[in-house]
Amino acid sequence: MTDSATGPGAMWVEQAGSLTLVELSRTCGAQVEWLVELVQEGGLEPEGDAPPNWRFAGASLRRARVAWHLKRDLQLNAAGAALALELLDEIHALRLQLRAGEPR
Amino acid sequence: MQFKDYYATLGVERKADADEIKRAYRKLARKYHPDVSKERDAEARFKDVTEAYEVLKDPEKRAAYDQVGQRWQGGAPPPDWDAGFEFSGRDGGAPPGADYSDFFEALFGRRAGVPPTGHARGGMRGDDHHAKLLIDLEDAYRGAQRTISLRVPVAGPQGSVQWRERQLDVNIPKGIRAGQHLRLAGQGSPGHGTGQAGDLFLEVEFRPHRHFRVDGRDVIVELPVAPWEAALGASVMVPTPDRRVELRVPPNSAAGRRLRLRGLGLPGEPASDLYVVLAIVLPPSDGTAEQQAWRTLAKAFDFNPRASMED
Numbered sequence: 101m102t103d104s105a106t107g108p109g110a111m112w113v114e115q116a117g118s119l120t121l122v123e124l125s126r127t128c129g130a131q132v133e134w135l136v137e138l139v140q141e142g143g144l145e146p147e148g149d150a151p152p153n154w155r156f157a158g159a160s161l162r163r164a165r166v167a168w169h170l171k172r173d174l175q176l177n178a179a180g181a182a183l184a185l186e187l188l189d190e191i192h193a194l195r196l197q198l199r200a201g202e203p204r
Numbered sequence: 205m206q207f208k209d210y211y212a213t214l215g216v217e218r219k220a221d222a223d224e225i226k227r228a229y230r231k232l233a234r235k236y237h238p239d240v241s242k243e244r245d246a247e248a249r250f251k252d253v254t255e256a257y258e259v260l261k262d263p264e265k266r267a268a269y270d271q272v273g274q275r276w277q278g279g280a281p282p283p284d285w286d287a288g289f290e291f292s293g294r295d296g297g298a299p300p301g302a303d304y305s306d307f308f309e310a311l312f313g314r315r316a317g318v319p320p321t322g323h324a325r326g327g328m329r330g331d332d333h334h335a336k337l338l339i340d341l342e343d344a345y346r347g348a349q350r351t352i353s354l355r356v357p358v359a360g361p362q363g364s365v366q367w368r369e370r371q372l373d374v375n376i377p378k379g380i381r382a383g384q385h386l387r388l389a390g391q392g393s394p395g396h397g398t399g400q401a402g403d404l405f406l407e408v409e410f411r412p413h414r415h416f417r418v419d420g421r422d423v424i425v426e427l428p429v430a431p432w433e434a435a436l437g438a439s440v441m442v443p444t445p446d447r448r449v450e451l452r453v454p455p456n457s458a459a460g461r462r463l464r465l466r467g468l469g470l471p472g473e474p475a476s477d478l479y480v481v482l483a484i485v486l487p488p489s490d491g492t493a494e495q496q497a498w499r500t501l502a503k504a505f506d507f508n509p510r511a512s513m514e515d
Contacts, residue, residue, distance in 0.1 A: 112377045113385040113405070126332055127385065127405060162383050166239040173254070174233055188240065192420070 114158035118147070124156050130168035134178065143167055143182030208307045210256035210269065218270075222261065229257040255304050265312060272311065330393035330402035337386065337406035339376055341413050341423070344470055345446045347378035352406075374406065379471040382410050382418060416445055421476035423469040428485040429453060444468050444478055451480060459484040 113119075113127060125132045136151055138144050144163060146154035156164075166188070167181040176184065211218050214228040236243060236250040243249070259265045335354055343350065352374055355367045374386065385405050392402025410418050417424045427442055437455035441448050444465070451463060461482045469476030489495055508514075 110375050110377075110386040110388050110406075112380060113387050115377070116387075126403070127387070129332070129334065161385060169239050170237065173237060173250075174230065184240070196420075 113161055116158065118155035118157060119160070121146075121151050121154050121156070124160060124164055127161055128164040128168055130164055130171075134168070134171065135164060137178035138164070138167055138182060141178045141182035143178065143185050206305075206307060207273070208252075208256070208305060209273075210259050213252050213256040214260065216260075220260075225257070225260045229253060229261070233257075251304075255308050258304075259308070259312070269311065328396040328399040330395040330399060332402040333392045333404045335404065335406055337374065337376075337408050338411050339380075339408060341410050341416055341418060341445045343376045344378070344380050344408075344410070345444075348376045350374055350376060372404075376408075379475075380408050381421065381470060382408055384408050413445075415443060418470075421470060421472075422479055423476065424479045424481060426481045426483050427451075428483050429457075430487065431484055434459070434482060434484050442480055453482065457482055 119127065121132060121135060124130075125135055130138075135144070139146060139151075139154070144156065144160050144167075146156045146160070148154040163185055167176075167178075167185055170176045170181050170184055171178075211220070214225060214232065216224055216228045220228070232253045233250065235241060236246045236253060238247045238250055241250075259269050333356075337352060339348075339350065342348075350373070351371055353369055353371050355369055358368050372388065372391065374388070376386075380386075385407050388404040388406070390401045391404035394401050415425055423445065425442065425444075427440070429438065429440065432438075433440065433453055434457045435455065437457075438453045440451055440453060442451045442465070446468075449465065449468065451465065453463070459482060463480045463482070465478040465480060467475045468478035487494070489498060
């Protein structure tokens with residue numbers, strides 16, 4: 101069976117401005133409650149004072165997805181996922197440094 | 205049909221208890237988790253490990269698997285080996301969305317991620333779908349319009365799963381990177397009742413390229429140079445995913461030297477960099493004249509490349 105759809109406007113999520121909590125939850129497939137916990141643990145840093153006003157930068161999407169996969173596959177809680185995100189950031193920064201230090 | 209040794213996959217003995225199995229699984233799952241691991245084949249290994257655990261953690265499935273395993277003779281399944289196992293409750297076959305081996309599905313059945321039907325309450329929004337979008341690096345440099353095919357599971361008669369293929373035209377924006385997402389509004393599951401359709405999210409991934417590698421934002425190309433180009437310096441043409449540019453190789457460049465072409469990586473604000481890594485390549489030297497040239501070279505230098513290894 102085949103059907104086709106033509107030319108739906110594809111939106112570049114990371115460039116389209118900020119996401120609300122509900123949008124982020126839909127986009128990364130994670131539960132709203134769990135995302136709130138992740139924010140409380142410092143794993144994501146939205147602008148705004150309370151969950152209904154939170155606005156997430158486009159780059160949060162990847163972090164939220166990675167954290168959610170870690171929870172789903174490794175049963176990490178929000179604190180553990182936030183720690184993993186920080187360590188992954190650090191590894192990434194170290195790799196960049198390592199590369200900058202290679203012989204030129 | 206390939207028999208899968210789930211005990212070997214997890215590295216546990218056949219008599220391992222539930223705690224040992226869980227421990228082994230968790231350790232391997234952390235090691236090979238695709239979001240964390242830099243191991244080669246991490247994704248494939250993670251799938252194997254997850255599948256093995258899915259069976260061995262569940263006493264019913266483990267018992268059925270052990271029974272089949274005992275009667276499996278050198279690659280050939282016993283004649284009635286897949287004659288219907290029945291499992292209790294919702295822990296039947298593969299979880300929705302999981303991608304398990306044929307072996308697993310033959311043994312435990314398949315339950316694809318078919319959206320449940322018949323629970324329309326007024327209007328409920330359709331589910332969002334997620335898929336990977338493989339693109340060429342060139343598309344991210346220039347922007348492109350591509351037609352993609354997606355396979356969508358749909359419920360067939362008697363709850364069986366059928367695959368429906370659909371095609372979508374997608375505009376790939378210039379400068380998009382691996383791990384970023386495109387959202388196609390209304391292309392997810394249809395809404396229930398009067399509800400809106402869900403969206404389709406595509407996560408971008410680059411197809412492996414013959415010449416270029418992408419690492420985060422940076423693009424890397426290995427450039428072959430002749431020994432004399434590396435020694436004396438040279439001006440050479442380098443391909444970028446977009447065009448060809450001239451590069452000055454500095455004299456006395458060692459193999460592996462990285463040269464940065466600022467702003468010639470992926471487009472953006474700012475554009476990333478393209479790194480050229482030099483690879484010194486020897487010319488074929490079968491003829492007498494070529495060999496003579498190397499001998500002359502050897503005589504011209506007082507050079508011991510292994511000096512640092514001698515005490």
